[in-house]
């Protein structure tokens with residue numbers, strides 16, 4: 001038996017994750033078009049973000065400057081390299097390449113930017129991990145086509161994939177097609193640009209748009225493999241593990257049903273067909289998914305190489321939610337779990353739930369997992385001596401990494417890597433705040449947009465550096 005039995009694999013990809021729309025800024029620079037993220041105003045837990053019809057003068061749109069990663073990426077990547085990152089997950093802003101989404105020719109300046117960004121990573125031996133569309137798409141596609149409700153989006157997306165796959169085929173191996181694709185059922189605008197009127201059958205619109213994204217994703221996987229057979233192309237889902245409130249079978253069934261609504265998305269990507277439980281659901285709820293000739297084959301031929309997923313928290317589900325206190329979570333709410341602590345934003349912290357999730361996903365699909373988001377959103381304080389002692393973040397990550405290690409070494413889960421979210425502070429997707437920070441690197445910027453944008457290492461910076469250096473041994 002190998003004496004490495006209790007260790008992370010040698011080639012494990014430790015790193016960090018961001019998304020273009022939450023860090024780059026430079027929203028209208030060098031030919032970039034307006035994206036769906038660019039029309040999202042700043043909000044807070046109590047004031048939901050607005051998704052305005054175009055840009056409205058006088059509103060605060062945090063993506064417009066974000067943390068100005070667009071101009072500062074060299075210094076930021078240098079800091080990632082100092083932490084020893086093996087990989088760096090970011091996304092390409094679709095609107096830098098196709099400003100309106102339906103052009104046939106790409107914007108060279110946008111392409112050049114990502115050439116430089118990936119080269120900068122590779123200079124330090126950092127493997128870029130790229131999300132093709134992370135909560136961002138050309139706003140032009142929303143205005144002109146109603147976004148993913150129109151099947152034409154499949155072709156626009158594929159044209160975009162074709163351009164970036166060919167351009168970066170020597171630089172990028174790991175790709176993911178759509179960030180948290182299952183969030184479409186919870187917030188149709190954020191991942192899919194859908195605006196749904198009250199008169200419409202909401203689920204019909206959502207699931208038809210999701211079908212278009214499934215087809216786009218499957219075609220992209222096939223295309224990518226043709227362009228470079230070494231590409232590893234994954235889906236990306238949010239994994240909100242739901243516990244039944246009690247062992248009452250009604251609660252257990254409610255939790256199963258809740259999970260199926262999420263598994264639907266990974267099932268299609270990994271198994272290459274619609275599962276029966278959803279076919280029945282559609283039938284019973286009068287939802288007609290329009291399949292074109294050949295769609296079944298497309299799904300079958302475009303199954304993914306790995307599952308990218310985010311894990312932050314768990315929630316509790318009951319057969320009877322009436323009168324129960326709900327708590328916040330990643331894009332979703334659930335009943336409070338009395339056994340768990342929660343973050344200041346109400347997300348329930350559950351390291352053991354992470355191990356359970358890894359087991360659930362791996363045992364269901366038996367393909368490699370890549371945890372591309374995990375972390376604690378918290379407000380940080382700068383002490384008089386300039387230090388930021390984010391022990392709460394270290395504790396969160398330490399406990400999750402320890403559980404991930406058990407999942408790999410004890411339960412036999414196969415994992416590619418781990419990229420904590422927001423390795424440098426960035427704009428929160430749900431609230432648009434800056435105050436909700438995830439980073440190892442602090443960015444001097446406030447909710448109202450003020451701040452010098454200066455970078456500063458937090459205590460967790462050196463801690464994570466040691467984690468990577470010791471390949472997860474020294475937590």
Ligand code: BG6
Pocket residue numbers: 019022135179180238310330331373377421427428429430431436
């Ligand atoms: C995921 C998204 O939902 O969680 C990220 O993929 C997001 O874009 C992250 O930022 C954390 O959520 P939030 O709302 O705290 O930014």
